[in-house]
Amino acid sequence: MKSYQEFFAELKRRRLFKVAAVYGAVAFALIQVADPLTKALLLPDAFLTYVAAILLLGFPLALVLAWAFEVTPEGVRKTEPATPGEIAAIVAEPAAKRWSAGVLALIGVAALVATAWWVGRRTDATVAGGSPAATEANLAFTSLENDPRPSIAVLPFVDMSPQDDQEYFSDGMTEELLNTLAKLPELRVAARTSAFAFKNTSLTAAQLGDTLHVGYFVEGSVRKAGDRLRITAQLIDTSSGSHVWSNQYDRKLEDVFAIQTEIAEAIAGELRVPLGIDEGQTLVSPTEDLEAYDLYLGARARMRERGGPGLGEAVRLYRAAIAADSSWAPAWAGLAEALEVRLWYPNAFDGNLLDSATIARDLAAAEGAARRALGLDSRNASAHVALGNVLRDRYDWRPAERAYREAISLDPDNAEAYQQYAELLMASGRIAEAVRVADRTALLDPAPVRYFVLGSALWCDDRTAQAQQAFEAGIERGGGERVGGLWTVLVQLSYAAGKYGEAEEYLREAALSGGTDADSLVETFRRRRNEIERAGAAILPDPFPQLRPMDWLAGGVPDSAAAALATQGYNYGMGLEVSRLYQICRPEYDVVRSEPTLQAYLRERGLDGTLSRTPPSERSEPAALRAAGG
Numbered sequence: 001m002k003s004y005q006e007f008f009a010e011l012k013r014r015r016l017f018k019v020a021a022v023y024g025a026v027a028f029a030l031i032q033v034a035d036p037l038t039k040a041l042l043l044p045d046a047f048l049t050y051v052a053a054i055l056l057l058g059f060p061l062a063l064v065l066a067w068a069f070e071v072t073p074e075g076v077r078k079t080e081p082a083t084p085g086e087i088a089a090i091v092a093e094p095a096a097k098r099w100s101a102g103v104l105a106l107i108g109v110a111a112l113v114a115t116a117w118w119v120g121r122r123t124d125a126t127v128a129g130g131s132p133a134a135t136e137a138n139l140a141f142t143s144l145e146n147d148p149r150p151s152i153a154v155l156p157f158v159d160m161s162p163q164d165d166q167e168y169f170s171d172g173m174t175e176e177l178l179n180t181l182a183k184l185p186e187l188r189v190a191a192r193t194s195a196f197a198f199k200n201t202s203l204t205a206a207q208l209g210d211t212l213h214v215g216y217f218v219e220g221s222v223r224k225a226g227d228r229l230r231i232t233a234q235l236i237d238t239s240s241g242s243h244v245w246s247n248q249y250d251r252k253l254e255d256v257f258a259i260q261t262e263i264a265e266a267i268a269g270e271l272r273v274p275l276g277i278d279e280g281q282t283l284v285s286p287t288e289d290l291e292a293y294d295l296y297l298g299a300r301a302r303m304r305e306r307g308g309p310g311l312g313e314a315v316r317l318y319r320a321a322i323a324a325d326s327s328w329a330p331a332w333a334g335l336a337e338a339l340e341v342r343l344w345y346p347n348a349f350d351g352n353l354l355d356s357a358t359i360a361r362d363l364a365a366a367e368g369a370a371r372r373a374l375g376l377d378s379r380n381a382s383a384h385v386a387l388g389n390v391l392r393d394r395y396d397w398r399p400a401e402r403a404y405r406e407a408i409s410l411d412p413d414n415a416e417a418y419q420q421y422a423e424l425l426m427a428s429g430r431i432a433e434a435v436r437v438a439d440r441t442a443l444l445d446p447a448p449v450r451y452f453v454l455g456s457a458l459w460c461d462d463r464t465a466q467a468q469q470a471f472e473a474g475i476e477r478g479g480g481e482r483v484g485g486l487w488t489v490l491v492q493l494s495y496a497a498g499k500y501g502e503a504e505e506y507l508r509e510a511a512l513s514g515g516t517d518a519d520s521l522v523e524t525f526r527r528r529r530n531e532i533e534r535a536g537a538a539i540l541p542d543p544f545p546q547l548r549p550m551d552w553l554a555g556g557v558p559d560s561a562a563a564a565l566a567t568q569g570y571n572y573g574m575g576l577e578v579s580r581l582y583q584i585c586r587p588e589y590d591v592v593r594s595e596p597t598l599q600a601y602l603r604e605r606g607l608d609g610t611l612s613r614t615p616p617s618e619r620s621e622p623a624a625l626r627a628a629g630g
Contacts, residue, residue, distance in 0.1 A: 009090035014079055017105035019066040020059075024111035027055040059112060150271045151214040153190035154178040156199040157231075160223040170222035171196075171304070172297030173231070173256070177218070180264045180283050182411060186273040190214050191415040191445030196304065197477070209238025211446070213627065216244065218267065227253045233263050235270060245270045256293070257286035285330055285377060292324035296331050303338060308348030314338040329380050332373035336386035339366035340393065359393075366390045381411040385420055392424045395606045400424055415445035419453050426453075427581035428607055431460045432614040435622065442470070442624035448478035452486055454624055459493060460585035461613050466625060468493060473628040487513050496550055496588045500529060549583065553592070562595030585611055 011017060031052060070079045154177055159170040175192055182189045190212045198208065208217055220233035234246035245266060249259045261284050268275055275283065287293050299317035302310040318335035325331065339362050342348045349358065367390045373383035388403030404421035407414055418441035425434035434457040442450040451474030458467035471493070474486045487510035494503035504522050511518035528551070552561035565584055583589065584598070592598060593609055602609045 006087050009087045010082065012090055013082060013087070014067050015070070016063055016066050019062055020105040020109055021107060023059055023062050024107065024109055027059075028111040028114070030055065055112070147188055149186055149188045150216065150273060151188040151190070152181065152235075152267070152271075153195045153208065153212045153214045153217040154181065155208075155217055155219045156196055157219070157233075158221040160221045160230075162223075162225055166222065166224045168298050168301035169224055169294070172300050173222050173260075175300055176284075176297075177233075177260055177263060180260050181218075181267065182413060183283050184264070184268055184273055184275060185412075187268065187271065188214075188413055191413075191447070193415070193447040193449065194445050194477075197447060205236055205238045205241035213443075213446075214238060216271070218263075224253070229253050229256060229259070231259055231263075235267055253290060256290075257284045260284050285328070285380075287325045287328040287331075289325040289328075292321040292328060292331060295321035295324065296328075296334065299334055299338065303334070303341075308342070308345035311338055311342040311345055312348045315342060327376060329373045329377035329383065332369045332376065333380050333383035333386060336366045336370035336373060336383060336390070339363075339369065340386060340389045343393070363390050363393055379410055381407040381414050381417065384410065385414070385417045388417075388424070389420055392420070392427075397424065397428050397606060413444055415441045415450060418444065419450060422453050422457060426457050426460055426585060429585060429609070429611045431457065431585060432612055435461050435463075435614060439622040439624050442622075443627060446473075446477050446624065446628065448474040448486060450474070451477065451624070451628075452489065454622065455486075455489065456582055458622070460582065460587075460611075461619075462587040463614075463619060464493060464497065464587075466622065469625050469628075470622070473625065476628070492550070496586070550588065553588065558592045559595055559597070561589070562592040562598040565589065565592070566597045566601035581605070 068079060069076050154174055157170045157174045159165075159167040161169075174195075178189060178192055178195065181187060194212055198211075203211070205217070209215065215238055216235055217238060218233055218235055220231060223230040229249070229251050231249045231251075232246070233249075235244040236242070237244055247263070247266065249255075249262070251259060264283050265275065287296075295317050299314040299321065302314035302317065305311075315335065315338045318331055318338055321328070321331040322335065343354065343359055343362055346354055366386060370383050370387035370390065373380050374387070377383070384403045384407035388400045388407065391397075391400035391403060401421070401424060404417055404424065407417040408421070411417065418437050422434045422438035422441060425431070425437060435454075438450075438454040438457040442454045444450075451470045455467045455470030455474065458464075458470055468490065471486045471490050478486070487506055490506040491503050491510060494500070494506060504525060507522055507525055508518040511521045549561045549564040552558070552564055565580060584593070584602070593611075599609055
């Protein structure tokens with residue numbers, strides 16, 4: 001009994017209890033200061049984690065130093081051994097006096113532990129489901145009608161060059177001006193995807209305003225001849241169709257970045273919005289090498305084509321631009337995007353088949369390009385999105401989420417960042433959040449691809465009627481172009497619901513959209529249905545060796561459906577691999593989600609297989625569907 005009392009007496013003599021109490025209190029106070037400092041200085045969330053880690057690691061060191069040394073009027077010196085009777089005197093003290101120091105030490109340790117727990121929970125919330133207040137505000141918009149900022153769209157500028165061969169340059173100028181205006185925090189800019197959908201159309205100003213949900217739009221022309229450049233631009237009020245501002249710029253080609261800045265500043269002045277940039281920052285990221293800029297614009301033009309061959313050419317052009325100017329962040333960010341997106345289009349590769357080595361190689365190259373871009377310009381939102389895509393493709397869910405959130409914090413109206421983030425949330429089973437984020441992207445950019453993601457999220461949320469509305473809204477927005485995938489997913493939706501007649505109708509539309517024989521496609525579909533109904537539980541792969549997971553469910557073989565979800569060949573592009581995760585979250589597969597084969601597949605992807613859907617009592621019509629007239 002006496003030995004432990006003497007040990008605690010020695011701890012008290014060496015002031016370890018006092019050090020523990022003071023250290024815990026100071027650590028708690030430092031974290032309270034570091035938290036608002038992180039927000040005020042726009043420091044990364046990891047800053048708070050680093051502070052907490054340093055404080056935790058410093059605690060045992062402080063105790064060791066307190067044991068070995070003492071502070072005296074003469075300075076710090078090694079602690080002397082106890083004098084005769086000193087320990088006994090401490091043990092003989094009344095209990096209230098002896099244990100008060102210990103209680104204070106326990107309070108200090110508790111404060112330190114509570115601090116570490118709070119930081120851990122806060123960090124977890126940031127990267128794994130919850131949201132810090134600033135990011136939550138970015139994601140919380142439910143209607144653009146509640147956004148008080150002026151809104152604007154930039155329509156594709158017309159190529160007026162003598163040889164009519166500079167369309168890539170005029171389109172690139174449009175995109176660059178759009179990106180420049182998007183840097184004004186007090187101005188909402190319609191996304192490029194939607195704005196370019198109105199290229200070569202003749203809608204009225206009011207129709208453009210209603211469709212894109214904007215109060216103004218910019219249009220103009222570009223004439224490029226040799227080293228001379230003439231750019232005209234005009235700002236138009238969509239409510240009245242009247243011209244608010246216009247100007248013409250006759251300059252040398254080398255002044256192209258200055259023109260972009262001047263146009264943006266003029267528009268900001270007319271709409272009375274501040275530039276919102278800090279001292280030393282610029283609206284435009286220029287390059288002094290005009291060849292690099294021309295190659296970059298050519299790459300952007302090929303990216304807009306989206307097909308595999310175009311993406312391969314975009315990679316080549318980006319690399320050429322980097323060879324001309326390796327210090328220009330936009331070219332590195334573009335290369336990162338092109339390398340990752342190309343993996344979704346197997347026809348960009350010889351043989352139309354992607355092996356794991358090719359995927360690993362291109363993802364590594366894309367990550368390197370994205371990190372190089374961020375090293376040159378840490379505020380490049382596109383580079384953060386590209387990095388998030390690479391990390392998501394590797395199933396590094398939390399780092400990918402941090403990258404998307406950083407992109408959104410830098411550019412709260414970045415529809416692409418919201419879409420990619422929604423896809424991550426959907427694939428990882430966080431369906432309720434995916435619906436909210438996908439709704440935001442379709443609201444910001446009412447393009448077919450955005451409605452595709454919204455519809456997919458709604459389907460996973462067990463809201464098939466609204467999912468169908470979203471897919472149909474995307475088809476309507478597409479005007480018949482590039483909507484084959486939307487028709488196909490409607491086929492799947494109807495098929496899963498057992499509405500085979502409706503599925504056939506959608507299949508015919510899909511065939512027409514893709515330029516294939518509708519009758520032949522429908523006949524194949526019917527033969528497959530007959531085979532499934534005839535075979536039932538004894539279903540065999542022949543004559544349809546690629547039976548889909550839903551076919552196996554329809555045939556009454558759920559374990560085969562689970563196996564097909566987990567193992568069926570999806571090495572024809574990253575898009576098909578991600579689509580498998582999309583399928584797994586659909587309600588039709590709830591009955592097979594616990595199958596060992598499927599659970600093992602999910603664990604390999606860093607997922608536990610749980611789904612978080614929106615409670616029925618909290619479901620409401622997505623704002624993007626309301627805006628589309630759904």
